[in-house]
Amino acid sequence: MSEQASALKKYKKRSQMAEVWLRFRKNKAAIFGLIIFTCILLVSIFADVLVDYETKVKQQDFMNRMASPSWEHPFGTDEFGRDILGRVVHGSRLSLAVGLGSVAFSLLLGGTLGAVAGYYGGRLDNLIMRIVDIFMAIPSTIMAITIMAALGASTFNLMLAIGISFIPTYARIMRSSVIGLRNTEFVEAAKAIGAKNSTIILTEILPNCMAPILVQITMSFAFGVLNVSTLSFIGLGISPPTPEWGNMLSTAREYLRDAPHMCFFPGMAIALTILSLNLLGDGLRDALDPKLKQ
Amino acid sequence: MAETLLEVKNLKKYFKTQKGLLHAVDDVSFTVDRGKTLGVVGESGCGKSTAGRTILRLLEPTSGQVFFEGKDIFSLSPQQMRAIRKDMQIIFQDPYASLNPRKTVGEIIGMPLVLNKLIPDPRKREQRVLELMETVGLAERFINTYPHELDGGRRQRIGIARAMAMEPKFIVCDEPVSALDVSIQAQILNLLTTLQKKLGLTYIFITHDLSVVNYFSDDIAVMYLGQLVEKASSERLFEKPMHPYTQALLSAIPVPDIDHKQERILLKGELASPINPKPGCRFAPRCNYVTDKCIGKTPELKEITPGHFVACTLV
Amino acid sequence: MEKQASEKNIVLEIEDLVVNYETDGVVVHAVNGVSLRLEKGKTLALVGETGAGKTTTALSILQLIQDPPGKIRGGSITMDGDALLTFSERQMESIRGDKVSMIFQDPMTSLNPVLTVGQQIAEVIQIHQKVSKAEAEQKAREMLELVGIDGGRAGEYPHQFSGGMKQRVVIAIALACNPTLLIADEPTTALDVTIQAQVLELMKELREKYQTSMIMITHDLGIVAETCDEVSIMYAGRIVEHGTLRDIFKETRHPYTVGLFNSLPNIKRRQEMLKPIKGLMPDPSNLPTGCSFHPRCDYAQAICSTRKPAQTFLSDTHFVECLAYESNTGVTITKKEG
Numbered sequence: 001m002s003e004q005a006s007a008l009k010k011y012k013k014r015s016q017m018a019e020v021w022l023r024f025r026k027n028k029a030a031i032f033g034l035i036i037f038t039c040i041l042l043v044s045i046f047a048d049v050l051v052d053y054e055t056k057v058k059q060q061d062f063m064n065r066m067a068s069p070s071w072e073h074p075f076g077t078d079e080f081g082r083d084i085l086g087r088v089v090h091g092s093r094l095s096l097a098v099g100l101g102s103v104a105f106s107l108l109l110g111g112t113l114g115a116v117a118g119y120y121g122g123r124l125d126n127l128i129m130r131i132v133d134i135f136m137a138i139p140s141t142i143m144a145i146t147i148m149a150a151l152g153a154s155t156f157n158l159m160l161a162i163g164i165s166f167i168p169t170y171a172r173i174m175r176s177s178v179i180g181l182r183n184t185e186f187v188e189a190a191k192a193i194g195a196k197n198s199t200i201i202l203t204e205i206l207p208n209c210m211a212p213i214l215v216q217i218t219m220s221f222a223f224g225v226l227n228v229s230t231l232s233f234i235g236l237g238i239s240p241p242t243p244e245w246g247n248m249l250s251t252a253r254e255y256l257r258d259a260p261h262m263c264f265f266p267g268m269a270i271a272l273t274i275l276s277l278n279l280l281g282d283g284l285r286d287a288l289d290p291k292l293k294q
Numbered sequence: 295m296a297e298t299l300l301e302v303k304n305l306k307k308y309f310k311t312q313k314g315l316l317h318a319v320d321d322v323s324f325t326v327d328r329g330k331t332l333g334v335v336g337e338s339g340c341g342k343s344t345a346g347r348t349i350l351r352l353l354e355p356t357s358g359q360v361f362f363e364g365k366d367i368f369s370l371s372p373q374q375m376r377a378i379r380k381d382m383q384i385i386f387q388d389p390y391a392s393l394n395p396r397k398t399v400g401e402i403i404g405m406p407l408v409l410n411k412l413i414p415d416p417r418k419r420e421q422r423v424l425e426l427m428e429t430v431g432l433a434e435r436f437i438n439t440y441p442h443e444l445d446g447g448r449r450q451r452i453g454i455a456r457a458m459a460m461e462p463k464f465i466v467c468d469e470p471v472s473a474l475d476v477s478i479q480a481q482i483l484n485l486l487t488t489l490q491k492k493l494g495l496t497y498i499f500i501t502h503d504l505s506v507v508n509y510f511s512d513d514i515a516v517m518y519l520g521q522l523v524e525k526a527s528s529e530r531l532f533e534k535p536m537h538p539y540t541q542a543l544l545s546a547i548p549v550p551d552i553d554h555k556q557e558r559i560l561l562k563g564e565l566a567s568p569i570n571p572k573p574g575c576r577f578a579p580r581c582n583y584v585t586d587k588c589i590g591k592t593p594e595l596k597e598i599t600p601g602h603f604v605a606c607t608l609v
Numbered sequence: 610m611e612k613q614a615s616e617k618n619i620v621l622e623i624e625d626l627v628v629n630y631e632t633d634g635v636v637v638h639a640v641n642g643v644s645l646r647l648e649k650g651k652t653l654a655l656v657g658e659t660g661a662g663k664t665t666t667a668l669s670i671l672q673l674i675q676d677p678p679g680k681i682r683g684g685s686i687t688m689d690g691d692a693l694l695t696f697s698e699r700q701m702e703s704i705r706g707d708k709v710s711m712i713f714q715d716p717m718t719s720l721n722p723v724l725t726v727g728q729q730i731a732e733v734i735q736i737h738q739k740v741s742k743a744e745a746e747q748k749a750r751e752m753l754e755l756v757g758i759d760g761g762r763a764g765e766y767p768h769q770f771s772g773g774m775k776q777r778v779v780i781a782i783a784l785a786c787n788p789t790l791l792i793a794d795e796p797t798t799a800l801d802v803t804i805q806a807q808v809l810e811l812m813k814e815l816r817e818k819y820q821t822s823m824i825m826i827t828h829d830l831g832i833v834a835e836t837c838d839e840v841s842i843m844y845a846g847r848i849v850e851h852g853t854l855r856d857i858f859k860e861t862r863h864p865y866t867v868g869l870f871n872s873l874p875n876i877k878r879r880q881e882m883l884k885p886i887k888g889l890m891p892d893p894s895n896l897p898t899g900c901s902f903h904p905r906c907d908y909a910q911a912i913c914s915t916r917k918p919a920q921t922f923l924s925d926t927h928f929v930e931c932l933a934y935e936s937n938t939g940v941t942i943t944k945k946e947g
Contacts, residue, residue, distance in 0.1 A: 184392075185387075185391040188347070188352055188384075189392050192384045193383075193406035194380070194406070194409050195409050208396055337803060445889055475658035476658065477658060477885050478889070480871075483883055484883055487882065509883075543803060546802045546806040547831065549834065552858045552859070561806075564771045565803075565804070
């Protein structure tokens, strides 16, 4: 009896994530993306430990304005003599936080809407999807600008403004996955053993939609980071003196001829983040693709 | 007389399509006795699977009644329906599609027990799962594997174990062996027979494979484009098929015997789909004996000898 | 090694074919030394279950195995005196659809949805024969008529045809250049019984008319009994028993073949438990030693797990690969009742 009862523990399950990881690992570009992104993430988490905010980021040094990269200031200094390395490091925090927040917000809202529309179908589907279509029809940057202009600049509003533009994507992806799964036999089987609709959506359907959603998360995260910078660049996002890659670029633009390094480093930070996320997303897409399974 | 477990009365299930109303199941009536097997045969689009799913109310019927142990199941509330599902189960055709790829074998088989809160204690539940796995011939070591790591025969065993978990009285088997290789098919058919004998189960066995249905069923119902055209005991149907469609269907089975050369009745034309059908015999366009009488009025199912029903104007 | 292909009118000869699928250090032994010969106008059935290597064998004739991961690792395929495995891709292209054509299992996916059926038939004719477009289209209509479809429907698209009709179109494409060899891979599995009967009848007629040789891949012994002259039973990448229809159906020798027949529900013996073969097909990347069938065989002895059985000829036409038929192995098959 006792040996029987331990069967669940005796035969370890081979995790599905492990299989995905095996396939992911073979993709060199994706691994590169993963490493870069992990570094960026770690830097932003430990920004305070790495660079002291008060002395390195806020402190101005007029003797050393727009200094080229040197041993003391590896990325050089800006127009107030502040250390650009420190500002880039601390700037990552806001960009990543807002990117992540907007993704979470849109995933929750868009995903739920899409799942409900896809599962129940009919009129409800029509209603939800037409509203989503309206959002889709407005260019995302213009929508974000409008929202920021109306609500005023704050970190939370920024998340909202960027997140709203992702809602249609998540709703559409979720809906199409759910429709594909709604009529499968295993959903019918769950119904046959007496599962409620909510149980079916949560335990049968959602776990099987994760692959396309996961890929989309990396892609829209990248887009979110870019959007934060875009909005800050045009002065609607995070405004100076708080360091943010977009607003750093924006001010540096004026000194492009005299101090190109001021543009180069925040620009590189944005480009690297987006590149790494896109590589990561591509790798995930290949690793999760069930067609390559077997 | 044996006791009737299931009675289907004038069951209809129509689907709206872009071309019109598809009469997938059109006025089908039959009964199944406790402990017996009714084979439902027909070709694709004849409505056999739809009928099976509507009987279990996995699809909502357009009209008609289904009595299970005397209860009209279409009049039950969702709660009552969930309760009665314990007694009525289904085994699906495609062991690939009918198992959630993200769940382990143990989770799949245990799910009916969790959902219906039958065995709340996880340790006891696990034991029950292991018992079920043993019943259907799955080794204990598979409890934590995922369906895609197993072969078709084993996956079908998982599906059977899941259906058996709540100790049902009645199971709809929807082409349970069509996707399997011959040698595995025989293993699964034997398993279903053994379970029936041991537990007194009642089956509706849906298939397009006539040699399987003959082996497996007490009675056979033949469907064509949504309608029941003939129903009789298996011996009787194979000996004396009355409906021209049944005759053609039987003669079309390739027999693995080189001395047995049977005359084949070749049918004209192709299967249509029953969208907005006109009254009249639906088989008439392909029938070799068609007369004017066949068109205009749908033939009724008549009992020509006790237990043998045929719907054909010529009989 | 030039074979004298003309003797007995041999159309196709496969000698010791070995095909592997190789991925990440895992080698799947799909075909392990298959030899077969086919006479003109005859039909050979390749029978076996999923993973027996039937389709891989057929695809190697046309060199259509996907590489990677598929690799032909040995053997020779000779057709009308040509060693096909030495042919370049260019040379193969001129053979496919012309001298050898193939019918696939699923007519739904083997037709191009954006071309009319007439165009698809005409395309094959134009590739292999020097004819004008109009002539090819005329021939395409004739081919349609031949398979029982009104020639006027040549301008229609595949989705306007039903499953059985589509398979007829596929047959028309396959026969358009009057091939020497037709390979049919489960041509009726996706069809309904009454439609299957029509299609099989049509294939039989056309084959007799044009004296086409055919390899019929199937798992259905009923179809074999009705359409084929010779039968090769495949198991785990080898032909374990081969003979004429009568040899296989009446003088069944290999325990696997016997098992296959016993697994079929018999219309005459109802309500009797079936006698399935125990166990499962072996994993082709990890085949059992000795006789591949020994773990599932009721008569297996210790020697079966160490010694590979060789072809034992029981008559001119009938051979079997089983140690029970070799001398001094100590393996015997005791007939069960019935």
